[in-house]
Amino acid sequence: MTILKPSTSPEPSPESLTFAELGINSALCSVLPAGLKHPTRVQQLAIPAILAGRDVLALSQTGSGKTLAFGLPLLQAIHQQLESVSSSASNAQALVLVPTRELAQQVTMALHAPASKLSSSLNIQLLCGGIAQEEQLVELTAKPQLIVATPGRLLDLCTQSHISLDSIKYLVLDEADRLLEMGFWPDVQKLMAMMPKRKQTLLFSATLPEALDSLAGKLLTNNPQRVEASTRNAVAADIEERLYLVNKGSKAQALIALLKQYRWPQVLVFISARDDADAIAKRLLKAGINAAALHGEKDQTVRSQTLSDFKAHRIHVLVATDLMARGIHVDALPVVINLDLPTSAPVYVHRIGRTARAGANGLAISLVCHGEMPSLTAIRNLTARELPLASLADFPVTDKPSERVREDGTDNKVAPKRPPRDKQANRRSLNKHSIKAFKGKR
Template sequence: MTILKPSTSPEPSPESLTFAELGINSALCSVLPAALKHPTRVQQLAIPAILAGRDVLALSQTGSGKTLAFGLPLLQTIHQQLESVSSSACKAQALVLVPTRELAQQVTMALQALASQLSPVPLKIQLLCGGIAQEEQLAELAANPQLVVATPGRLLDLCTQSHISLDSVKYLVLDEADRLLEMGFWPDVQKLMAMMPKRKQTLLFSATLPEALDSLAGKLLTNNPLRVEASTRNAVAAEIEERLYLVNKGSKAQALIALLKQYQWPQVLVFISARDDADAIAKRLLKAGINAAALHGEKDQTVRSQTLADFKAHRIQVVVATDLMARGIHVDALPVVINLDLPMSAPVYVHRIGRTARAGANGLAISLVCHGEMPSLTAIRNLTARELPLASLADFPVTDQPSERVRENGTDNKVAPKRPPRDKQANRRSLNKHSIKAFKSKR
C-alpha cells in the first residue's frame, strides 16, 4: 500500500490550489458554498486518488473536511453516469456506512445540499437509519436512490427483508472507520459486505485508527490502495486549547455549574459516559438556572433530532451527551467542549474534543479529572503524545486521596485510601440510623 504522510507527501499551497485542479468538474464546483474556496489537506490528497479509482484509507483530524473528501468524488462520478443512463433504472451505486443516526443525518444533509443543485439530472440520496419509520423509508427506496447513507443495523434489517439489494454497489465508504471495524459493528458490516460485489472501490475515513485495527483495515483495500495521513496519527487539532483540572469525584457537577456561570459560554457540549448520569446532570443544570438538555441513545429519535437542532440554533445553551455525539457531528463555531469524565478509550477523547475548533476555528476543551481516572489520562497522553498537565480549579480544593499500589508477591494490588477518622464516625452514625429504622419497621 502506498502511504502519504505529512512528512513525505507533496505540499501544494492551499491558498492557490482549487477544487478544479483536483479534478472536480465545473458542474460540482459551481454548487460549492462560497466560503469553500480551497480544499483542505485531506481533500487535496484523497480526491485525486478516489477519482482515479483507487482504494483509500484516509486519516485526518476531526473537522478537517473528510465528508467532502469522499463525497465530492462520489457525487461527480455518479452524476456523470446518470447523464447517460436513466435515473429510474439506476440502482444504488454508492453506500456510506456510519456508526450513529446523528452522523448519518449530517452526512446526508451535507451531500444532499450539493446533489439537489446538480442539473439537469437529479441525484437521489437516501438516509437509512433507526428511529425513522420503516414504511417511510421504503416509500423513498421505491424512487431508486443512487447513493445511500446508512447505519449498519437498519440497513441489514432492510436487506434481510429483501427491501433493498446491494448487488449494484460500486463504491463503499466506511466513515468513522475505526468504530465500524470494532466488534460492536464489525459483524454487521461483514454481513453487508458479503451482499456486495467483490469488485468495488472501498474508502475508509477516520480521525483515529488504533494499531490493532491496522491489519484489518488493510485487508479491505485491494485496488491499488493509498493510505493518506493528512496529519500526525491520532493528532489533536492545533487550534484546540486543552485545560485539565484535578477535582474531587463528588465535586464535578458543582465545578461544571461554576464554570458555566463564570464564563457564560453561548454553547457548551458536555460529555459524560453513562446515559443515566447525562439525564441527572442535565436536571441539575436546569435547577441551577442553566438551559440544558440531555442527549443519548435511549431517547426517542424525534427528541434526539430536535435537541440537536435546538442546540445548533442556540435555543439550548448546554447539551449533556454520551459518546453518541463524539464522532463527526458538526456544530458551527462551537466554542467549548467539557469532559465531565474521561472516556475509557483514549481515541474517544480525540473525537470528543474534536467537536470544537472545526474547519480551522479556535476552540477550548476542558476536562474535569479525578484521581480514579489517572489510568485513562495516561492512555490519552500516550496516544496523543501531549503532556496534558493537571491544574487546580479555584474554589474546588482536592481532598480525595489517590489510591495506593503495593507490591505483593510480584503483583500490583490496589489499596483504597484510609478515610479520615471524622468520616469513619459519620459512616458509623449513618449505619446506626439505618439499623434502628430497619428494626423499628419490623415491629
C-alpha cells in the same frame, strides 16, 4: 500500500489550489457552497486518489473536511453514470456506512445540498434507526443511487429483501475505527458479503488504533493508498486543552461554577452514562442554566429536535453521551467539557474535536478525579501530549488516590490485604447472618 503524509508529499498553497485542479468537474464545482473556495489538506490528498479508482485509507483530524473528501468524488461518478445511461432507475451504486444516526443525518445533509443542484435525478437516501421503516420503504421506491446508513437498519432492510446491495461500486466506512470494532464489525461483515467483491473501498477516520491497522489493510485490495493529512491520532493545534483535578463528588458543582463564571455562549458537555446525562441536565436547569440532555435512549424525534435547538442556540448547554463525539458539526462551538474521561482514549480525541472545527479556535476542559488516572495515562500515550493537571479555584482536592493506582496512573494490580482482625470480624458477621437465616420467625 502507498502512503501520503504531510511530511512526505508536497503541499500546495491552499490559497491557490482549486477543486478543479484536483479533478472535480465544472458541473460539480459550480454547485459547491459559496464559501468553499479551496480544498482542505485531506481533500487535496484523498480526492485525486479516489477519482483514480484506488482504495483509500484517510486519516485526518476532526473538522478537516472528510465528508466532502469522499463525497465529491462519489457525486461526480454517480452523476456521470446517470448522464451516460440517461436513467435514474438503477440500484444504489454507493454506500456510506456511519456508526450513529446523528452522523448519518449530517452526512446526508452535507451531500444532498450539492447533489440536488447537480441533478434532480441524483437521489440520496438516509437509512437509520429511529425512523419508521414504512416511511423509508416509500422513499426507497425513488431508487436512490447513494445510500447513507447505520449498519443495523440497513442489515434489517437487506435481510427482509427490501433493498439489494449487489450493484454497489463504492463503499465508504466513515468513522472507520468505530465500525471496525466488535460492536459494529459483525454487521458490517454481513453487509459486505452482500456486495460485489469488485468495488472501491474508502475508509475515513480521525483516529485509528494500531490494533485495527491490519484489519483495515485487509479491506483495501485495489492499489490502496493511505492518506495521512495529520499525525496519527492527533489533536487539532487550534484546541486549547485544560485539565483540572477535582474530587469525584465535586464535578457537578465545578461544572456549574465554570459555566456561571465564564458564561460561554454555547457548551457541549460530555458524560459517559445516559442516566447521568439526564441528572446533570436537571441540575443545570435547577441552577438557572439553559440545558438539555442527549443520549441514545431518547426518542429519535426528541434527539433530532434537541440537536437542532442546540445548533440554533436555543439551548446553551448540551449534556451528551458519546453519540455526539463523532463527526457532528456545530458551527463555531467554543467549548467542550469532559465531565468524565472516556475509558477509550481515541474517544477523547473525537470528543474535543467538536470544537475548533474548520480552522476556528476552541477550548477543551476535562474534570478529572483520582480514579480516572488510568484513562488519562492512556490518552497521554495515544496523543503524545503531556496534558498536565491543574487545580481549580474553590475546589480543593480532598479525595485520596486509590491504593491500586500508582501516581503515574497505572494499576498496581495487587489489592491491599485486609488486616487479620477484619477477616475475623467478617467471618463472625457472616456466621451470625447465616444462623439468623435458618431461625424461624417469632
